Amino acid sequence: MTDQPSHLFYQSRNPRPFLDRGEGIYLFDQSGKRYIDGSSGAMVSNIGHSNPRVLAKMKAQMDKATFGYRLHFRTEASENLAAKTAQMMPEGLDRVFFVSGGSEAVESAVKLARQYKITQGEDSRWKVISRFPSYHGCTLGALDLTGYDPLTQPFAPMMRGMPKIPAPATYLDRDNLTEHERGLKYAEMLRDKIVAEGPDTVLAFIMEPVGGASTGALVAPDSYYGRIREICDEFGVLLIYDEVMTGVGRTGRFLAAEHWGIIPDIVAMSKGFGSGYAPLGATVAGSRIVEPILDAGGFQHGFTYAGNPMACSAGLAVLEEIESEGLVANAAAMGDVLIARMQGLMARYPFIGDVRGKGLLTAFEFVSDRDTMEPLPVGLNAFSQLVERAYERGLIIYSRRTRGGAAGDHFLLAPPLIITEAQIDEMMSILTDSLDAFAADAGLEVEP
Ligand code: PMP
Numbered sequence: 001m002t003d004q005p006s007h008l009f010y011q012s013r014n015p016r017p018f019l020d021r022g023e024g025i026y027l028f029d030q031s032g033k034r035y036i037d038g039s040s041g042a043m044v045s046n047i048g049h050s051n052p053r054v055l056a057k058m059k060a061q062m063d064k065a066t067f068g069y070r071l072h073f074r075t076e077a078s079e080n081l082a083a084k085t086a087q088m089m090p091e092g093l094d095r096v097f098f099v100s101g102g103s104e105a106v107e108s109a110v111k112l113a114r115q116y117k118i119t120q121g122e123d124s125r126w127k128v129i130s131r132f133p134s135y136h137g138c139t140l141g142a143l144d145l146t147g148y149d150p151l152t153q154p155f156a157p158m159m160r161g162m163p164k165i166p167a168p169a170t171y172l173d174r175d176n177l178t179e180h181e182r183g184l185k186y187a188e189m190l191r192d193k194i195v196a197e198g199p200d201t202v203l204a205f206i207m208e209p210v211g212g213a214s215t216g217a218l219v220a221p222d223s224y225y226g227r228i229r230e231i232c233d234e235f236g237v238l239l240i241y242d243e244v245m246t247g248v249g250r251t252g253r254f255l256a257a258e259h260w261g262i263i264p265d266i267v268a269m270s271k272g273f274g275s276g277y278a279p280l281g282a283t284v285a286g287s288r289i290v291e292p293i294l295d296a297g298g299f300q301h302g303f304t305y306a307g308n309p310m311a312c313s314a315g316l317a318v319l320e321e322i323e324s325e326g327l328v329a330n331a332a333a334m335g336d337v338l339i340a341r342m343q344g345l346m347a348r349y350p351f352i353g354d355v356r357g358k359g360l361l362t363a364f365e366f367v368s369d370r371d372t373m374e375p376l377p378v379g380l381n382a383f384s385q386l387v388e389r390a391y392e393r394g395l396i397i398y399s400r401r402t403r404g405g406a407a408g409d410h411f412l413l414a415p416p417l418i419i420t421e422a423q424i425d426e427m428m429s430i431l432t433d434s435l436d437a438f439a440a441d442a443g444l445e446v447e448p
Contacts, residue, residue: 022049025416025423027396035391036427039398039414043212043245043361046272047321048416054277054317061313070307077312084319085282088254090263095290097283097299098307102244103137105268105281106206110141111301112266112285112293113204113238119292122236125203129193129237131167135214136206136242145206148214163197165189167211168220172373183221191231204238204266209256210358212245213400216410217356217363225260238265238289244281245361248272249322249417252332252359259358265289272417278314279305327417334419335359341428342413348447349435351376353408360417365410375401375408380442382409389441390434395427 006014017029025048027035037045047054061077068075078098086094097112099105110128117125130136132147144159146152147167152159168186177185194202205228211218232239241264246256250272253259257267266289270281293299305311322328335358342355342364353367366382368374376382383399386409390397398412415427439446 024048024050025419033394035394035396036423036430037416038390038396038427038431039412040272040416041276041396042271042398043250043412043414044271044274045276046248046250046417047275047318047325047327048418049276051277051317051321054275054314054321057317057320058277058310058314061309064309066310067308069304070302075307075309075312077309077316078307081312081316081319084316085284088319088323089267089284090255090258092263092286092288093267093284095285095287097285098312099270099281099283099303100279100305100311101281102242102268102270103139103142104303105244105270105283106136106142106145106240106242107139108283108301109206109240109242109266109268109285110145110204112283112289112299113240115293115296115299115301116238116289117203119296122200124200127163127197127202128240129163129165129190129197129202129205131207132164133167133211133214134164134208134242135212136208137244146214163193165193167207167215167218168224169215169218179221180223183223183225184227186220187224187227187231190228191234194231194235194237199235199237202235202237204240205232206240206242208242208246209259209262210246210251210361212361213398213412216365216400217358217361217412217414219356219358222260225257225262229262232265240264240266240268242268244268244270245272246358248275248318249328249331250359250361250414252328252335254322254328256358273318274311274315275318277318278311280311280315322417325418330419331359331417334417334421334424335362337421338362338413338415338424341424345428345432345435348432349439349444350447351439351444357413360419361412361414363410363412365408367408373408376442376444382438382442383411385441386411386434386438389437390431393430393434395430395434397431 020028020030027037082096085096130145134147136142136145144162247269266285274280346352351366352364353370354365366376368376383401387399401409
């Protein structure tokens, strides 16, 4: 297809080339140029592109039926996907509500929490505490939980203004605490906030177990996770894990929560759940939460496309692929390789201030000074400049500039979970060339 005036718009005009096809970790544009999908799109394509086994299973479903409205029919695809999801989730998270994306999964989690508390006679609870910075979606309800000013400010008058606590921005913290103490310090901020708001008004706390676009793969100290669970239990506040990005193997466990042995009350998932084969997400909870709602007349919420057989056949094929190919274990192993390679770059590039992540959700962050962690000057536009240098060379990475709480220019490397060590080396070689080009343009020092 040639360039012609476009009737389509997104956040901005789209100058990118036309996509032709995908294959494993690679994407090809219509000129035949190859790109390593180093960010799985937006941390979506966990099983890689154009997997023939998945396509065959989807095709088999499509040949039979692409849509059957859930109030008119049950479908094997949705029942089987719900059962498979329950089997792969931690114990007790076995009731599944399907949606078509991450924002819908978060909205559904919050509304499920609210309806559950109503069944318990706790109608006074409606506040959902979240963190700053954070990202939970762009629909108005999910946006109200999101801590990222450029996205929220234009719409602030249209939202309630849900209470926020700081996300653990631990590497920027200049206190003299141990990691363990620092984790507890940030967790206590939740307790203080619940008390200040009035415990009987607080419905839930929502958090990304590993930061995504918001903080750039920031992992809290281990002590944080358990203490947050205790605090929620102390006040009867439901704990919602937003695993839209971290779920389905991305961090080297099926859910990131498993790293800390946490069982959240409700989990929101999407992205890797459909892995780019279908718009799909899920809100998952235990029967303890779901049954009282069903007994009381049902969940007053639902999207038209929920549980459609086409998307569910894709989701089931994706989970089968994750399982049969051992992709969760591969994400853990390859994540270690990737982090080590990224740490290796720090010797050459003094402006890489931090390397972090879990499994194949990793990031590095730019600074002008490693001691002070001062960000690079805004005028350098590092976050977009490096992305462009990499894109020219056939590597896709994902960046944000979100200082103001946690992170400056950070770059997510989150390739499909099928990646091999040789492919990581290929990716790092393009990244090194791109960093050299970026540094030369920006006038930044590089060690020989
Ligand atoms: N929560 C998290 C943690 C996310 O990363 C995202 C998407 N980046 C969302 C929610 C929203 O998902 P979607 O864009 O599919 O609505």
